[in-house]
Amino acid sequence: xxxxxxxxxxxxxxxxxxxxxxxxxxxxxxxxxxxxxxxxxxxxxxxxxxxxxxxxxxxxxxxxxxxxxxxxxxxxxxxxxxxxxxxxxxxxxxxxxxxxxxxxxxxxxxxxxxxxxxxxxxxxxxxxxxxxxxxxxxxxxxxxxxxxxxxxxxxxxxxxxxxxxxxxxxxxxxxxxxxxxxxxxxxxxxxxxxxxxxxxxxxxxxxxxxxxxxxxxxxxxxxxxxxxxxxxxxxxxxxxxxxxxxxxxxxxxxxxxxxxxxxxxxxxxxxxxxxxxxxxxxxxxxx
Numbered sequence: 001x002x003x004x005x006x007x008x009x010x011x012x013x014x015x016x017x018x019x020x021x022x023x024x025x026x027x028x029x030x031x032x033x034x035x036x037x038x039x040x041x042x043x044x045x046x047x048x049x050x051x052x053x054x055x056x057x058x059x060x061x062x063x064x065x066x067x068x069x070x071x072x073x074x075x076x077x078x079x080x081x082x083x084x085x086x087x088x089x090x091x092x093x094x095x096x097x098x099x100x101x102x103x104x105x106x107x108x109x110x111x112x113x114x115x116x117x118x119x120x121x122x123x124x125x126x127x128x129x130x131x132x133x134x135x136x137x138x139x140x141x142x143x144x145x146x147x148x149x150x151x152x153x154x155x156x157x158x159x160x161x162x163x164x165x166x167x168x169x170x171x172x173x174x175x176x177x178x179x180x181x182x183x184x185x186x187x188x189x190x191x192x193x194x195x196x197x198x199x200x201x202x203x204x205x206x207x208x209x210x211x212x213x214x215x216x217x218x219x220x221x222x223x224x225x226x227x228x229x230x231x232x233x234x235x236x237x238x239x240x241x242x243x244x245x246x247x248x249x250x251x252x253x254x255x256x257x258x259x260x261x262x263x264x265x266x267x268x269x270x271x272x273x274x275x276x277x278x279x280x281x282x283x284x285x286x287x
Contacts, residue, residue: 008163010189014043014065016057018072018082019170026071026168026175033179036197037190038248039067049073054085062090062162067186069179072170076128082167083159087136090162095137096130097147103155104133135159136167150181158182199250201257203243204275205266209234212243215263219256226252235272242272 013034015027027044034041042065047053054073061068073082087094105119108129117125135147136159147157158178159167166182168175205212209232220230228247235241243264245253257268269275 008066008189010039010066010186012065013039013041013067013069014061015041015045016054016061016068016070017044017046017170018049018054018070019046020048020079024071025172026170029172029176030069030071030179033183034067035200037183037186038198039186039190049079049081051081051085051088054082055089058086058089058161058165062165066164068165070165070167071175074132074167074169076131080131083131083135086159086161086165086167090136090138092136092138092161094134097133097135097137097143097157099143099149100133100135100147100155100157101130103149104129107153107155132156136161148182148185150178150185154178198246198248199253201245201253201260202269202272203245203260203264203266204240204269204272205243205264206240207265209241212241212264216243219260219263223247223252223256228252228256233272238273239277240266240275 013030015030017024017027024046031041031044043061045057045061047057058068058070070082070086073080073085084094110117114125117123119126133155135157137143138146138161146160148160149157154174154177156169156174156178161167168178212232216230216232223230223245226247227249228245231244231246233242233244243260243266245256245260247253261267267275
């Protein structure tokens, strides 16, 4: 499929959570998704259903990041204003996407509280449904370049605006499935097109951050030019702290393990609390 979704290389990402009453589980999912592909998720914002806020945020994110995902505000009610706000942000109009409407009619089940609903008869219910398939439309592009169907059994398209803004629903089940199914279109655009992603190595150390700082400064100077990020994280109230190495070159990361273990007088672990003293673990479970 030729689409605006596979136009430019992807290195960075941003996420915009839209809604007045939001309990966000989608940005953590997106963070893990991006990490697995080696995409650097650099910004997450939560904003209300406000046209000016949405317009400002999507313009700024589209200009600064390669892959922008919005979540929420594309339902049938009056406060679902994401499509119209994003369209206005880029001087576009909303147009009915007939293919999406046809898929909606085919795949949607009638609501038991609307037994007499008719797809062909104008009604407030039909108007509400049409709001979900009236998408930002750029007349210079085809519909296939700006609205992507990624699952045969879903009528919801991923609208793509300004080449890099991807508009997704806020419902976690739909958000996650659509994003996962978008992956094949993203992989060819990655800096690591084989999709190996990014690796994080954890090291547990009994030393305070001030004691490991000189070594980590030297280590970072040596490995960050080769794409490896070095991190240090205190664990307040605990006897052990955490050092991390993050990068896409697994062979290089493996080659550094013994050196880092010696440098921080610690040990590589699979989770931060792996070497916590038994009494600390017992305290957690007794609370």
